[in-house]
Amino acid sequence: MSDSTAATGFKAGCIQMTAGPELQGNIDQASQLIRQAAGQGADFVLTPENTSFMIPGRRNILANALPEEGHPALEAFSALARELGIWLLLGSLTIDPRTSAEAAAAPPERVANRSFLVTPEGTIAARYDKIHMFDVDIPDGQTYRESRTFRPGGDAVTAELPWGRLGMTVCYDVRFAGLYRQLARAGAAFISVPAAFTRFTGRAHWHVLLRARAIETGCFILAPAQCGTHAEDRQTYGHALIVAPWGEVLADAGEDPGVVVAEIDPARVGEARGMVPSLSYDSVYAGA
């Protein structure tokens, strides 16, 4: 490939926030941090899983979910992306998948944990519904049954950014390496992993999992995060990360709300895959 066609670099910014149960408060908190990242030169800004809500309890979540049409968070963030002239990944919003008319009649049975890619024109370029549901009993005593409230997605999603292809994932998906390999084989150079990781599992697994996904795929990993203490003493791990294809941590947001911004050079994707071509190896196994 000649220099004239080589992809140019950009700055990615990952938001770290402590979402609560109030939609408007969460929109305000995220918007302020998105402005901060754009102020530091970010061309592409990402917000965590559950940007719209961190509310405990199935009934609360279902009662607060809204359809896409006229959604206050989608409207506010689309306007902000347009104003700032940035690409924006909304890590996830809690979405009632039905029409507004259906939604007005009765609460939904289950909702979507949905990521949106928003263009600098404020339009929605891609949607991804979290595939893997966090149905886990954590040894610290917390029990999670995401699938009681959320309807899992069934499709892997990639989308075009001006600098290369983006693969979209959410939080617990990070434990399913096959999805990441599939996204990379589909041409992704960057993979978003917006999260609300528990503090307990995050301490043990977060950095290792994200660095492993980067190394295996030769992709940049962009992982905005929830942090701090939420309603009903729910604690999330923080440490929003940006990881390079060779596995280096380019930025780590630590434990408090804020933003991290890093320069992304897409040429490093080809360099990493050139040094270790494991992604293009087609394994064939017998037995087991």
Ligand SMILES: O=C(O)CNC(=O)[C@H](CS)NC(=O)CCC(=O)C(=O)O
């Ligand atoms: O906790 C909340 O209220 C919000 N969290 C979430 O919405 C989601 C689903 S419950 N959290 C995760 O997927 C954590 C995964 C994780 O922590 C791991 O894989 O270890």
